[in-house]
Amino acid sequence: MRLAIPDKWQLILLAALGLVLGCVPSPLRAAEAEARVLMLYGLDPYIPTFLAMDQALREDLARNGTKRTQVFAEALDSQRFPLDTLEPDLAALLATKYRALQIDVVVAVSRTALDFYQRHGAQLWPGSRLVYVGFLGYEFKPAALPEGASSVLSILDVAGTIDIARKMQPDARRIVVVSGSSEIDTRTQQQARDAFEERPAKVPVDYIAGATLAEILARLAKEPSSSIVIYLTQFRDREGTPYEPFEVLRAVIAGSPAPVYGAAEPFVGLGIVAGSVSSYESKGRLIGEQVRRAIAGQQPDASHRMLQAPNRCVADSRALRRWSLDKKRLPEDCEIRFEEVPVWRQYWQEIFVTLGVVAAQAALIVALIYQRRRRVMAERAEQAQRAELAHVGRLAVAGELTGAIAHEINQPLGAILSNADAGDLLLDSGTDQRDKLRAILADIRRDDLRASEVIRRLRELLGKHHFEQETFDLNQVVAELEAIIRAEAKRRGVRLEFKREPDALPVIGDRIQVQQVLLNLVLNAMDAVQDQSDDRREVSVATTKSKRRAVLAVRDRGPGIPPQNLPLVFDSFFSTKTEGMGLGLSISRTIVEAHGGRLSVDKTGSEGTTFRAELPLANHKAGLQSSPT
Amino acid sequence: MSTAPLIHVVDDDASMRNALLRLLDAAGFDARGYASAGEFLLHPLPDRVGCLLLDLRLPGPSGLELQSALQEQGIELPVVFLSGHGSVESGVKAMKDGAVDFLTKPVKRELLLDAIGRALDLCLAQRSSRTQAMQLQARFASLTDRQRDIFDRIVAGRLNKQIADDLGIAERTVKREREQLMLKLDAKSAAELGRLAEMRARTKTP
Numbered sequence: 001m002r003l004a005i006p007d008k009w010q011l012i013l014l015a016a017l018g019l020v021l022g023c024v025p026s027p028l029r030a031a032e033a034e035a036r037v038l039m040l041y042g043l044d045p046y047i048p049t050f051l052a053m054d055q056a057l058r059e060d061l062a063r064n065g066t067k068r069t070q071v072f073a074e075a076l077d078s079q080r081f082p083l084d085t086l087e088p089d090l091a092a093l094l095a096t097k098y099r100a101l102q103i104d105v106v107v108a109v110s111r112t113a114l115d116f117y118q119r120h121g122a123q124l125w126p127g128s129r130l131v132y133v134g135f136l137g138y139e140f141k142p143a144a145l146p147e148g149a150s151s152v153l154s155i156l157d158v159a160g161t162i163d164i165a166r167k168m169q170p171d172a173r174r175i176v177v178v179s180g181s182s183e184i185d186t187r188t189q190q191q192a193r194d195a196f197e198e199r200p201a202k203v204p205v206d207y208i209a210g211a212t213l214a215e216i217l218a219r220l221a222k223e224p225s226s227s228i229v230i231y232l233t234q235f236r237d238r239e240g241t242p243y244e245p246f247e248v249l250r251a252v253i254a255g256s257p258a259p260v261y262g263a264a265e266p267f268v269g270l271g272i273v274a275g276s277v278s279s280y281e282s283k284g285r286l287i288g289e290q291v292r293r294a295i296a297g298q299q300p301d302a303s304h305r306m307l308q309a310p311n312r313c314v315a316d317s318r319a320l321r322r323w324s325l326d327k328k329r330l331p332e333d334c335e336i337r338f339e340e341v342p343v344w345r346q347y348w349q350e351i352f353v354t355l356g357v358v359a360a361q362a363a364l365i366v367a368l369i370y371q372r373r374r375r376v377m378a379e380r381a382e383q384a385q386r387a388e389l390a391h392v393g394r395l396a397v398a399g400e401l402t403g404a405i406a407h408e409i410n411q412p413l414g415a416i417l418s419n420a421d422a423g424d425l426l427l428d429s430g431t432d433q434r435d436k437l438r439a440i441l442a443d444i445r446r447d448d449l450r451a452s453e454v455i456r457r458l459r460e461l462l463g464k465h466h467f468e469q470e471t472f473d474l475n476q477v478v479a480e481l482e483a484i485i486r487a488e489a490k491r492r493g494v495r496l497e498f499k500r501e502p503d504a505l506p507v508i509g510d511r512i513q514v515q516q517v518l519l520n521l522v523l524n525a526m527d528a529v530q531d532q533s534d535d536r537r538e539v540s541v542a543t544t545k546s547k548r549r550a551v552l553a554v555r556d557r558g559p560g561i562p563p564q565n566l567p568l569v570f571d572s573f574f575s576t577k578t579e580g581m582g583l584g585l586s587i588s589r590t591i592v593e594a595h596g597g598r599l600s601v602d603k604t605g606s607e608g609t610t611f612r613a614e615l616p617l618a619n620h621k622a623g624l625q626s627s628p629t
Numbered sequence: 630m631s632t633a634p635l636i637h638v639v640d641d642d643a644s645m646r647n648a649l650l651r652l653l654d655a656a657g658f659d660a661r662g663y664a665s666a667g668e669f670l671l672h673p674l675p676d677r678v679g680c681l682l683l684d685l686r687l688p689g690p691s692g693l694e695l696q697s698a699l700q701e702q703g704i705e706l707p708v709v710f711l712s713g714h715g716s717v718e719s720g721v722k723a724m725k726d727g728a729v730d731f732l733t734k735p736v737k738r739e740l741l742l743d744a745i746g747r748a749l750d751l752c753l754a755q756r757s758s759r760t761q762a763m764q765l766q767a768r769f770a771s772l773t774d775r776q777r778d779i780f781d782r783i784v785a786g787r788l789n790k791q792i793a794d795d796l797g798i799a800e801r802t803v804k805r806e807r808e809q810l811m812l813k814l815d816a817k818s819a820a821e822l823g824r825l826a827e828m829r830a831r832t833k834t835p
Contacts, residue, residue, distance in 0.1 A: 403716075406713065407686070407713040410713040410733070410734045410735060411642045411644070411645055411713050411734065412644065412645075413734065413735040414645050414648070414711075414713065414734030414735035414736060415642070415644045415645040415647070415648040415735075416648070416735070417648075417734075417735035417736065417737070417738075418645070418648035418649050418651070418652045418735070418736070418738075418741075419648040419651060419652070421652050421655075421738035422648065422651040422652035422654070422655045423655075424655075424738070425652065425655035425656055425738075426655050429655065436651070440648075440651060443644060443647065443648065446644070447644055447648075450644075490641075490686040490687070490688060491686055493686075493691060
């Protein structure tokens with residue numbers, strides 16, 4: 001019993017206040033090269049307070065230590081595993097573990113650890129120096145420390161906490177002090193009474209001491225929200241029921257209409273408004289200093305026998321808000337925790353950088369999209385322009401072809417008229433000539449269709465039209481224009497020869513534009529032989545297959561292109577003809593290249609010139625799939 | 630039936646050609662079609678009244694070329710041009726070379742038949758003048774050399790006495806030969822002889 005309560009108390013205080021000076025024994029001596037420190041925890045070493053303290057200690061050693069220091073840790077955890085039964089085994093285990101290991105400093109955290117050290121330290125860690133981390137007052141007197149030991153102690157600053165509470169709520173009508181009835185509880189309560197004696201309250205102070213939890217809550221429920229509640233400690237009520245001070249505090253905070261204050265650091269996170277507490281970080285640093293001194297072989301001063309961790313004001317911004325308290329009333333140096341600093345203030349750099357990156361990315365994306373859009377628009381505009389130019393080109397071609405076109409239309413029209421006249425005459429003759437009449441009508445129908453077909457093709461060729469993608473047979477394109485080309489050749493007295501690749505030549509692209517290329521090349525060829533002697537007035541049009549390309553070759557037997565003109569033939573507005581615009585070949589090349597092909601002068605000389613348009617052959621299957629789009 | 634005039638149609642467009650043949654047939658003509666100038670030339674030309682209906686543009690030799698070829702060979706066959714796309718120049722040339730008409734397709738029946746009628750008239754006229762010339766030629770051929778000399782001098786306006794002096798024969802002989810000559814040429818007067826001489830000169834020169 002005697003042990004249990006102090007241990008428990010100690011645990012809570014240590015954990016709660018983070019007062020326990022870093023339990024960090026710094027390893028010393030051992031091999032000359034490195035110092036060894038053993039942290040000997042009497043309780044659970046993973047209590048957050050201890051962890052923070054431990055961290056602060058290690059940081060201190062790393063930053064300020066003159067020697068490389070290794071930190072070991074052992075936990076007695078006497079709260080959960082009673083030492084009564086385990087101590088011999090534990091001691092034996094530790095003896096085995098540390099037999100060959102020289103420990104320079106042992107940091108005993110909590111009274112249990114101190115007691116254990118006093119019983120076994122000399123055997124387990126001979127020659128080690130002791131730094132005690134504990135709580136001033138209730139269970140420890142500095143005189144109990146062995147020679148050469150130092151201690152880092154916390155105090156429960158009840159008076160300071162009461163001062164803060166009064167400052168926060170100057171208009172409070174009542175002050176309620178809650179504590180238990182254990183010995184420690186009584187002492188803390190006494191501290192409160194002392195504080196009020198020193199600075200008397202102008203308002204009534206109620207002490208709820210040793211009440212059961214239910215009674216406490218019932219009492220507090222009646223408190224107006226303007227009251228001040230000071231929670232000290234409650235390990236036990238007057239009926240002897242043990243408590244964890246935490247669980248009492250939690251209930252008090254949940255049930256109290258009035259703001260609650262407390263003096264232990266861990267209370268801050270649980271919902272108290274504020275308190276004067278000692279910081280575990282500063283404790284860690286104090287322990288570090290003592291450990292370093294011990295490693296360095298310096299004897300502790302008198303003051304080091306009992307070093308006190310500083311207390312300071314810590315407040316909880318959530319609790320301030322809960323009870324609508326003005327944080328401006330807090331002491332100036334008060335640390336406000338859990339402040340929900342707007343993220344943008346807390347992480348402004350990260351946010352700034354992130355936003356910057358996001359903005360940069362967004363800008364990049366926008367720029368890319370914009371660029372792409374512009375490119376697409378430019379492509380579209382270019383395509384439209386090309387289509388327009390191609391159209392102008394076709395109109396020009398049509399101008400040259402009017403004779404041939406007239407012929408192609410007049411021929412069937414003439415036949416129709418003559419057939420009709422013949423039919424008329426047959427009817428006039430009065431004899432039954434039905435078979436002849438029927439044949440005449442059939443011919444009329446056929447010629448009519450033929451004429452309209454010519455017109456349809458012309459409309460197709462001459463109409464404005466947008467670039468279209470379809471799969472077509474190059475041979476077919478040539479065949480469709482053969483009649484017109486022949487008519488023109490006849491008109492000009494030019495012999496014409498067609499040679500066709502027997503296989504289909506599937507090409508993807510715009511049929512009309514390819515027809516235009518054909519017409520341009522053929523008309524150019526006819527122009528070239530215009531002034532030639534009869535035997536050379538000859539033009540040939542051939543389609544062939546070459547590797548993966550469909551080839552359209554137009555050959556004339558003209559005088560050839562003079563070498564100085566050769567680089568210019570595909571330029572816009574270059575023409576050697578008096579009436580030419582100089583656009584035909586330039587447009588043709590543009591068209592062929594837009595189809596992924598190539599238009600070139602294959603050969604030229606006194607024997608004539610061959611123009612060669614190559615278009616990529618469509619993979620037949622692919623062609624069928626992506627047919628007219 | 631061989632009395633009907635024979636129209637030769639040269640057009641490379643089968644449909645047009647057939648329609649024309651059909652029309653001409655219905656109009657009571659004999660008609661034959663050819664697809665090109667060459668095809669026409671390969672066929673023997675029967676000695677019949679007729680004309681040539683000729684397309685201007687043809688594969689191979691053109692219509693105009695065929696026209697001049699026929700003239701060069703002295704084949705008198707009146708030509709009517711029928712063109713799908715006649716230009717002014719080709720029309721002028723055709724007419725200068727003696728074409729009867731220059732029509733464009735599609736052609737109205739009246740225009741076509743009218744042109745063909747005129748061509749046939751021309752053909753008939755040509756044929757009759759050709760017959761006359763041939764008869765004249767035959768008559769002249771029956772003259773003796775002396776009679777031909779006397780004829781030339783009569784036509785030149787010489788008197789019998791002068792002719793006798795020119796030829797160194799008796800005037801009486803001139804008179805006798807002159808009578809025989811006029812019988813052979815079927816002429817009744819010196820003026821008629823002059824006309825014959827003129828005709829002969831005209832048919833001889835070409």
